Amino acid sequence: MDVITRIFAVALFALCSLGVLLMQTSTEVFAAETASVPLSKKVLIKVMDGNARAMDNMVVYLQAKDVDSTNNLLKGAQGVAEPVEVHQKDKQFTPYITVVQKGHELQFVNDDDITHHIYSAIGPKRFSFKLRQDDATKTMVFDKTGQISMGCNIHDWMSGHILVVDTPYFSATSVNGTAELNNIPAGEYELFVWHPQLNSPNHRQVFKIHKNDKPLVFTATLNAEMGQIPEQKSLDDFEFLEGYE
Amino acid sequence: MNTTVWILGVLSLCLTQGVYAVEQKVSGIVDVRATTTDGLRSFVDGGLGKFRFNPETQVSLAQGGLSYQATWDNGIGAHVVANAYWDGVKDNAGITEAYISYKSLPWDNGFRVTAKTGIIYPHISLENIATAWSSPYTLSYSAINSWLAEEVRHIGANIGLQRLGKFSQSAHDVGFNLETFINNDTTGAMLAWHGWTLSSRQTLWQEQIPLSAIPARNNGGMLAGQAAESDPFIELDNRLGYHVSGNWQWRGKGKVNAGYYNNNADTRVVKQGQYAWLTRFAYVGSKWRLPNGIDFIGQYLQGDTMMRSPTGMVVVDNDYHSAYLLFSKRWQAHRLTVRLEDFAVIDNDNTLDDHNSESGQTYSVSYAYQLRKGWFLQGEYNLIDSERPARVAQGASAELLEQQWQLASRYYF
Known part of the structure; x- marks a missing residue:
């Protein structure tokens, strides 16, 4: 194998490795987006x-x-x-x-x-x-x-x-x-x-x-009916009541 | 009286039990009133006048009420109410109520138990809801509640069961009360001998009430043995009376109460000029919030009372009834109240010189202005149009119009 062939092989290996690496990385990013994007x-x-x-x-x-x-x-x-x-x-x-x-x-x-x-x-x-x-x-x-x-x-x-x-x-x-x-x-x-x-x-x-x-x-x-909301008010409209009511 | 001492003793003991978290509250009312009364000498003073003031113009301490309440976290409470009157008619001060109470928390099913024992009013009035049993609506109470104030009180024990609708998504609460009591054996005497009144005078627990100059009380008369004053809170026959009542409330809209009262007195008993009167009545009342913010109160009471001589002869046998309609509107610092009433006593016995029959109507208009928190200026006009034949024997007319103008400064604290 001459020098040129060896350089080409290394470059090809590096390229393939980079490609695999890139592919793995992009998969992880995608997965992460799926989990966290609102x-x-x-x-x-x-x-x-x-x-x-x-x-x-x-x-x-x-x-x-x-x-x-x-x-x-x-x-x-x-x-x-x-x-x-x-x-x-x-x-x-x-x-x-x-x-x-x-x-x-x-x-x-x-x-x-x-x-x-x-x-x-x-x-x-x-x-x-x-x-x-x-x-x-x-x-x-x-x-x-x-x-x-x-x-x-x-x-x-x-x-x-x-x-x-x-x-x-x-x-x-x-x-x-x-x-x-x-x-x-x-x-x-x-x-x-x-x-x-x-x-x-x-x-x-x-x-x-x-x-x-x-x-x-x-x-x-909603298909359910609403009851009447109770009015939070005494019938006896006076401030100084002492339990007689 | 021994029972009273016992009640006050128990109350004192409760108040000294500081081991539980206790909350104490002192409140009161000072009602200073200028009045002009046109009528007869007051029933409070032994006359047949239907107002509490004598026919004159005067300034009085119409009510000095003091209320002490202690409540513990376990639901037990103690309540003592004292009142003072300085009106030139009958100046006095003393206890009007003293009781221990209990109110449980509601259970899961919405039921709640209440209990009360001591010197108590039967829970009938829909007007007298404020401090020291005063009314926020009018200065003079209705005839029904004036009678309660005068002689329908007792030493009693009351147990109640209430069901709160909110636990079942319902706007309706219902309750039932059972009460048994003593120290009320002359109840009915005043209704017979001076009739219905328009008053704001609560008889103090130690007080007696003077009778008017009833001809039958003269020597040889059927009532010659009757004491000059009636003791309204005396126990004569050692028998228990009872009072049952029920109430329904439509939350935020109104309520209805109804009940039956029977003092179960043994009319054969007479002690020291005090006769036991068998007094029974039924009543129904309602408070309702009408459109435009108008409060409505109506009460109706009907019953009978009977008193016998020691020989068993019926001396007094009366039927009686009264009803009122009250409309009150509050806006900002103003409150305007109008009340219309009807009353009657029907004398069914044949006792000479003791005519108890009467009938009449009353009309009241009251205006209150709130100056600041707790302080009210209130003006009121009362008119009583009545017929009572017994007045003739005391030099007055059977047909009578009585009027009263009142101007009060009422301070609640």
Whole structure:
């Protein structure tokens, strides 16, 4: 083999090696993209009733269907925790509905100048405590998913709900019935629409979200009826009541 | 009285038990009132006038109410209410209520137990819901609740079962109460002998109520043995009375209560001029939120009362009823209330010189302005148009219009 032939062979080997290397590298990049590229940066959800009327203040959340999605979801969950507060203001639970991610803290804050005796009536976490004017906050961690309905044993008309979800991707619909969920990792998801007055099992309806719809705009049409949202107001419109009512 | 001491003793013992987290609250009302009354000498002063003030213009401490509440985290509470009156008619101060209460947390099925024992009102009034049993709507209570304030109170024990609808996605709450009581054996005497009133005077636990100059109380009369003052909270026959009631509330819309009260008195018993009166009544009431933010309250009460001589002869046998309709509208710092009432006592006995029959209507208009938190200026006009033949024997007219103008500064704290 002359020198020219040897140089050509080495060059050919090097080229082939580079080609294999390049092919392997591009496969890995592709695979990585498949796992981390968001399904859609912006998922727009619109909730409507059976008569095509927009439904506001409905809780919507995306729940991962498979293990990969759960892993992605947990990655996504990092750093999204926000302080969640439920206030007692003007003898009302404010807001009426609060969504908190499983394992996260929720703080009860009494803004009134009277005592409230908060209790959980229904749900995976049972509690009862008094929030006095001068001892106005209490922090609690919710480590089980589900709906917790609350009342006040002093002011029976007070009513509030907490929904504990195992996902960071939740929101509530606005007046026009829409909600936005952002930065959703790729994966298989179910969309849950929940409201304590929704007359369906567990007060929710489930919808399948299809992969690779970009951008994703999803309309959830509920076939369940809504009950009346209770007015958190005493029949006795006077501030200085002492239990005679 | 021994029972009263016992109750206050138990309350004191409770209050000293500081081992549990206890929350204490002192609240009160100071009601300073200028009144001009046109009518007869007040029933509070032994007359047949249907207002609590004598017919004159005066300034008074119409109510100095003080309420002390202690509540423990386990649901037990203690509540003592004292009232003072300085009105030139009957100046006095004392206890009006003193009781221990319990309220459980609701169970999973929405049921909740309540209990109460001590010196208590039967839970009937839909008007008297504010501090020291005052009414946020009017200065003078309705005839029904004026009667409760005067002589329908007792030492009782009450147990209630409520079901909260929110546990089953329902807007409807229901409740049932059973109450048994003592120290109320003369209840009914005042309704017979001066009739229905329009008052804001709660009889203090230690007080007695003077009778008017009933002719039958003269020597040789059928009521000659009756003491000059009725002791409304005395126990004479050692028998228990009872009161059952039920209530339904449509959350945010309204509520209805109804009940039956029977003091189960043994009318053969007379002690020191105090006769046992068998007094029974049924009642129904409703509070409703009408359109345009108008609050409606209506109550109806109907019953009978009977008193016998020591020989067993029926001396007083009366039927009675009263009803009122109240409409109240609050907007910003203003509240305007209008109340219309009807009342009657029907005398079924043949006792000479003791005519208890009467009938009448009342009309009240009240306007309150809230100056700042807890402080209200309130003006009120009351008119009572009634017929009571017994007035003639005391030098007044059977047919009578009584009027009252009131201007109050009421401070709640």
